[in-house]
Amino acid sequence: MEKSAEAHSIPGHAPAVGHDPTADRLAKAQALLLETEMMASLGRLFGIITHEIVNYVSVVSSNLSTLNDYFTSLQKAFAAYEELAGVVGNSSSGVPDTQRLLEKIAKLRKKEDFDLIAEDSPQIFNECREGVSRTQDIVESMRSFAGLKKCSIEPRNLNEGIETTLKLIWGCLKYKCQVHRNLGDVPAISCKLEELNFAFMNLFLEAAGRIEGYGDVTVATEATESTVIVSISDNGACADAEVVSHLLDPKRAMSKLEGRDLGLQVADRIVRNHHGKIEFKSDPKNCNTFLVHLPIAKP
Amino acid sequence: MLDDGTTKKKMILCVDDDENLLSALRRLLRPLQHHVLTAKSAEEAILLASNKRPDLVLMDLNMPGMDGFEAIKRLKASGVHDVPVVMLTGDSAPNDIMRGYSEGCVYYITKPFNNDYVINIVQYLIGDLSEEERLSLEQQL
Numbered sequence: 451m452e453k454s455a456e457a458h459s460i461p462g463h464a465p466a467v468g469h470d471p472t473a474d475r476l477a478k479a480q481a482l483l484l485e486t487e488m489m490a491s492l493g494r495l496f497g498i499i500t501h502e503i504v505n506y507v508s509v510v511s512s513n514l515s516t517l518n519d520y521f522t523s524l525q526k527a528f529a530a531y532e533e534l535a536g537v538v539g540n541s542s543s544g545v546p547d548t549q550r551l552l553e554k555i556a557k558l559r560k561k562e563d564f565d566l567i568a569e570d571s572p573q574i575f576n577e578c579r580e581g582v583s584r585t586q587d588i589v590e591s592m593r594s595f596a597g598l599k600k601c602s603i604e605p606r607n608l609n610e611g612i613e614t615t616l617k618l619i620w621g622c623l624k625y626k627c628q629v630h631r632n633l634g635d636v637p638a639i640s641c642k643l644e645e646l647n648f649a650f651m652n653l654f655l656e657a658a659g660r661i662e663g664y665g666d667v668t669v670a671t672e673a674t675e676s677t678v679i680v681s682i683s684d685n686g687a688c689a690d691a692e693v694v695s696h697l698l699d700p701k702r703a704m705s706k707l708e709g710r711d712l713g714l715q716v717a718d719r720i721v722r723n724h725h726g727k728i729e730f731k732s733d734p735k736n737c738n739t740f741l742v743h744l745p746i747a748k749p
Numbered sequence: 750m751l752d753d754g755t756t757k758k759k760m761i762l763c764v765d766d767d768e769n770l771l772s773a774l775r776r777l778l779r780p781l782q783h784h785v786l787t788a789k790s791a792e793e794a795i796l797l798a799s800n801k802r803p804d805l806v807l808m809d810l811n812m813p814g815m816d817g818f819e820a821i822k823r824l825k826a827s828g829v830h831d832v833p834v835v836m837l838t839g840d841s842a843p844n845d846i847m848r849g850y851s852e853g854c855v856y857y858i859t860k861p862f863n864n865d866y867v868i869n870i871v872q873y874l875i876g877d878l879s880e881e882e883r884l885s886l887e888q889q890l
Contacts, residue, residue: 501811504839505767508860512773515864570776577769624766625811664814 484719487712499588502621506581513574520571523562530555591618594644601644608678609633609671611643615650626658632670636678639746641724649720652713653682653740660686680742689738759875760784762803764794766812777864791820798829804875810838821852833874
C-alpha cells in the first residue's frame with residue numbers, strides 16, 4: 451500500500467503535509483495514537499528495567515549488611531591486636547599479659563569466625579561489583595532511549611543497537627527465551643539508531659510474547675549490496691502472517707487492534723521513516739520471523 | 750535460634766534464578782545455623798521440596814520456565830502442602846501481591862528487602878523464638 455510521507459513520519463520529526471483537512475486530521479490522530487503507544491512502550495520498558503535493577507540492588511544491599519557485620523568483627527580484632535601491641539611494646543609488661551592477650555585473640559578469632567570472613571569477603575565484593583556493573587550497563591543503555599526525541603542521523607552500526615536493546619530488555623526476555631545472536635559483519639548505515647533500537651525492542655518483545663513457557667529467539671544481521679537485513683525469529687506459537695501484516699500496516703491496523711498494543715506499528719513506522727520495510731514470515735515447521743530491511747545509503 | 754542445646758536444625762529452601770541473590774540469602778541466613786538449600790528454578794525447588802521436606806520456602810516469582818505462583822500451587826497440591834512459603838520478589842504490583850496470598854504464601858516480601866525483616870519472618874515461621882519473642886514479633890509483622 452502506498453503511503454504518504456506524513457503517514458510514515460515519527461511525530462515531531464517530520465512536518466505535516468497534505469491539503470485534505472480530513473486526511474490531515476486522520477494523520478494527526480494517528481500520529482498522536484502512535485506517540486501515546488511509544489509512551490506506553492517506554493512505560494513497559496521502565497517496568498522491566500526497574501525489576502532488573504531491584505534484583506541487583508537487593509544483592510548489593512544484603513551483602514553490604516553482611517560486610518557491615520564482618521567489619522564490626524574486624525574492628526574487635528583490630529582493638530585486640532592494638533592492645534597486644536601496647537603490651538609487647540611496654541618493657542614493664544610480662545609474658546603472662548602477652549599470653550593472656552594471645553588467648554583472647556584466639557577466642558575472638560573463633561567466635562567471630564575470621565576464617566569465614568577472609569574466605570567470604572572477596573566473593574561478596576565480586577557479587578557487589580557484578581551488581582553495580584550490570585546496573586551501569588542498564589543505565590548506559592537507557593541513555594540511548596532517553597535521547598529518543600533528539601537523536602540525529604549518523605552512520606551507526608545496527609549490531610551495536612541490537613546489543614544495547616538486548617541489554618536493556620534482558621530482564622524481560624530471560625524469563626521467556628534464550629537469545630541466540632548471529633550478527634554478521636554489516637556496514638554502518640545513516641540512521642537514528644536510538645529510534646531503531648525502539649523498533650527492535652518492540653519486535654523482540656513481540657517475538658518473546660508468542661512463546662509459551664520457554665523458547666528461543668534468534669537475531670541475525672547480514673548485508674547485501676544495498677541493504678542491511680535484521681531478522682528476529684522465534685519458535686513460539688505460529689502467528690497468522692496476515693494478521694501480523696495487518697498490525698504492521700498503519701491504515702489497516704486500526705480495526706484489527708482493539709486494545710492490542712501498537713508496538714508493531716511503532717516499529718513499522720520507525721523503519722519506514724528510515725526508508726526501510728518490515729516483512730513477516732511464519733513457517734509452521736520452524737518459527738516466526740520479522741525481517742527488517744534498511745538501506746545502507748539513504749535514497 | 751534458641752541456644753538451649755536441644756533445638757533441632759531446620760531446613761530452609763531458597764528459590765531464585767539469580768545465583769548472586771541465592772548467595773546473599775545463604776549469608777543472611779547463616780547466623781541462624783539452619784540448613785539452607787537453594788534452587789535456581791521452580792522445577793528444581795519442587796523436586797527438592799518433595800525429597801528433603803523443608804520447613805520453610807523463600808520463593809521468587811519470575812523465573813525462567815515455571816513461575817513462583819505455579820510452584821506454590823504445585824507444592825500445595827503435593828505431599829509438602831503444609832510447608833509455609835514466603836514470596837521474595839521484585840514484583841510489587843497489587844495484583845501480584847493479592848495473587849501471592851491467594852495461592853497460599855504466608856508473607857509477600859518485595860525486593861530490595863530489609864535483612865532484619867526477612868530474618869524476623871524466618872525465625873517467626875520456623876519457631877526459633879521464645880514465646881515472649883514470638884508474641885512481640887507478632888505485633889510487628
